[in-house]
Amino acid sequence: MPDSNGSTSRPDAARGVFLGDLAHDLSTPLTAIHGATELLLAGTYGPIEGEQRALMLEVLASARELRAVVQDVADLGALETGRLAFASAQVDVAALVRELRSTFADTAARRSVTFALDAQLDGPVASDERRLRQIFSALFGYAVKASRRGSQVTASVTRRDGRLRAEVRSTGITTGEPDTLFADRRDPTPGVPKPYRGPGLGLPLAGRVVAAWGGHTGAEVRDGVLVLSVELPVG
Numbered sequence: 001m002p003d004s005n006g007s008t009s010r011p012d013a014a015r016g017v018f019l020g021d022l023a024h025d026l027s028t029p030l031t032a033i034h035g036a037t038e039l040l041l042a043g044t045y046g047p048i049e050g051e052q053r054a055l056m057l058e059v060l061a062s063a064r065e066l067r068a069v070v071q072d073v074a075d076l077g078a079l080e081t082g083r084l085a086f087a088s089a090q091v092d093v094a095a096l097v098r099e100l101r102s103t104f105a106d107t108a109a110r111r112s113v114t115f116a117l118d119a120q121l122d123g124p125v126a127s128d129e130r131r132l133r134q135i136f137s138a139l140f141g142y143a144v145k146a147s148r149r150g151s152q153v154t155a156s157v158t159r160r161d162g163r164l165r166a167e168v169r170s171t172g173i174t175t176g177e178p179d180t181l182f183a184d185r186r187d188p189t190p191g192v193p194k195p196y197r198g199p200g201l202g203l204p205l206a207g208r209v210v211a212a213w214g215g216h217t218g219a220e221v222r223d224g225v226l227v228l229s230v231e232l233p234v235g
Contacts, residue, residue: 016080023074030070034063068137072205075134079208086213087128088235093164094119096129097157100136104144112149113172115140118156125159126235131209132164138202139168139228142181147172164234173226178219181228182207206230 037060040048048056078084101117108115136157143153151172158165181203207217215232 013081016077016083019073019077019080023070023077026070026073027067030063030066034060034067037063069201072134072201075209076201076205079205079212084209084212086131088126089129090124091127091129091132092124093127093132093157093159094121096132097136097155097166100133100140101155103137104140108144108153111144111147113144113147114152115144116152116154118154120156120158122159125164127164127232128213131213132232135206135209135230135232136166138206139166139230142203143168143170143173143226143228146170159234162233162235164232166230168228170226170228171224178221178226181219182217203228 037056039045041053041056041060075084097117097119101115104115140153140155143155147153147170149172151170153168153170153172155166155168157167183204210217210230210232213232215230217231218227218229220227
């Protein structure tokens with residue numbers, strides 16, 4: 001974290017360098033696994049069918065998830081060293097969040113969670129697509145995976161006065177400390193099945209990225225419904 005003068009402390013900088021090196025070392029073999037799996041599925045070395053194909057698709061999906069985790073570790077290292085970078089290009093945010101909603105649809109269906117999306121946006125905005133994807137993925141992923149079976153998750157994305165606001169509501173997450181979800185990795189969800197407890201790395205990292213971007217995060221319980229929100233500057 002920055003010290004009182006705004007610079008990064010030596011322990012944080014050293015930790016950031018270590019995390020960056022770790023992410024680099026992990027990404028090399030992971031890229032090979034990902035590439036080899038794609039070649040096998042494409043039939044480069046012969047036909048892959050039936051159960052073998054299903055298993056290879058699971059391997060590919062897991063490799064992609066792990067790549068995202070490794071990138072999160074790299075971003076955490078960049079935050080620790082004060083070197084997190086942001087790009088700016090025209091982004092169709094409505095299309096992006098619809099794509100992400102589809103990505104989490106299968107997980108929601110397996111958990112009997114209803115996942116609805118309302119994106120009230122008119123045209124593209126100037127922003128960083130990768131950072132938006134990272135932040136929205138953290139919001140959607142936590143809400144879907146931490147919600148109890150049979151719950152409802154609703155997400156909305158709006159743009160107003162040069163700010164992009166995303167809000168995610170879940171009827172199935174019990175927490176007495178919503179303000180900790182973006183702040184740290186304590187387990188705020190007693191009673192939720194173990195694989196889905198706590199925000200993990202996703203929400204705390206997203207919160208730090210949002211803060212570095214000049215945005216704001218929020219988490220509160222309204223009438224028994226957990227509400228997560230993010231507000232970001234856009235062009």
